[in-house]
């Protein structure tokens with residue numbers, strides 16, 4: 001009898017735990033809008049009982065809102081975005097979007113693979129930027145969601161057809177957003193091709209942890225002792241330069257605004273920070289790449305990735321023309337910053353950079369995590 005009571009207590013305790021675990025994350029789906037081409041777009045909301053909530057739409061896999069707990073017990077929406085599908089369709093500066101097939105620039109919009117030269121659209125002066133005119137940020141992804149191992153999972157799939165935007169190979173792409181109870185939003189990428197191609201996928205969220213006019217007071221640390229200097233058109237020169245003694249040294253916490261106005265040819269070319277930092281590879285695999293802090297909100301964002309580099313872009317091309325969501329004002333110069341985990345820009349034309357080629361039979365598989373905590 002005693003044993004039976006004990007068993008009953010254990011069983012009830014176990015079921016209660018299971019219930020708590022089941023309820024710790026949530027997923028909702030609703031209609032968001034219809035594209036100009038007549039495709040329906042849904043909005044998924046992943047949330048957890050720690051207060052974190054993220055809205056993601058199937059158009060571009062865009063993170064439209066990302067609410068995280070601040071130090072005073074409230075929630076801050078820490079990403080820039082638009083209010084409607086038509087605003088996103090008109091073309092935002094890639095607010096919150098998935099970027100593909102190639103994040104950042106390919107020089108002169110061309111590259112050669114196995115003696116075959118491919119031509120891409122030159123949508124950034126003479127260069128190709130972020131996958132072209134209709135990159136992965138502007139397509140409607142197939143979506144399915146589930147709760148798995150106590151985490152909220154949104155799986156997005158897109159088949160990019162052979163020669164879409166000029167890239168070879170039918171590319172089966174899968175991007176999975178996963179929200180955990182511990183306020184980690186993970187983005188994992190998987191792709192296969194039926195023809196040799198190049199690939200560099202990333203996420204283009206613009207962060208502002210406090211909602212202030214600009215991000216110059218945010219403190220940033222990058223676990224990167226080197227960065228890639230660029231030419232006048234923001235194509236890496238090929239040099240892998242040490243950050244020591246330069247405004248590009250973020251190896252310990254530094255306010256973004258501290259050195260941004262210093263006289264420096266690289267800052268001049270980028271109009272601020274718009275460069276690729278080469279991550280410290282001493283611990284390959286998923287590792288801490290960047291930590292961003294904002295003291296007034298008390299929010300800290302730590303970015304983990306298995307990618308070789310991170311593009312830190314200080315929002316230098318934001319020019320007051322993009323309407324601010326849920327507001328009558330506009331996003332101004334440097335009102336958000338991007339931390340884009342990726343391979344080096346223009347790798348297809350730079351033999352000394354890590355390869356971005358993907359061949360039939362190989363699986364492209366990479367992962368990035370955005371972890372939100374309070375500054376301690």
Ligand code: BGC
Pocket residue numbers: 093094104234274275311313317338340
């Ligand atoms: C690039 C910038 C570009 C911006 C577009 C960033 O990833 O580094 O040069 O202007 O995307 O929004």
